Amino acid sequence: MSLLRQDENSERHPPIRSDRYFKLHNFWFFATREGAAVGPFDSKEGAVNAVVDFIEFAKKAPAETLEFFVPDIKYAV
Numbered sequence: 001m002s003l004l005r006q007d008e009n010s011e012r013h014p015p016i017r018s019d020r021y022f023k024l025h026n027f028w029f030f031a032t033r034e035g036a037a038v039g040p041f042d043s044k045e046g047a048v049n050a051v052v053d054f055i056e057f058a059k060k061a062p063a064e065t066l067e068f069f070v071p072d073i074k075y076a077v
Contacts, residue, residue, distance in 0.1 A: 028041040028047040030050065032054070038069070
């Protein structure tokens with residue numbers, strides 16, 4: 001019995017994930033899974049710490065609040 005799924009072979013490597021953290025104009029940001037940039041932070045350490053807070057926030061926030069972090073959703077001002 002094979003543990004591989006159909007059309008999967010053992011020589012495939014997992015997809016490469018880009019770094020969640022990036023620096024822009026001397027400030028640090030992190031990217032959500034949805035592709036939204038969250039920041040700015042004065043240091044990479046600040047961005048790393050903020051991810052933990054963001055994940056806790058995302059677990060508790062209503063869905064309509066999380067829509068703010070999805071690109072291409074337009075809001076009336």
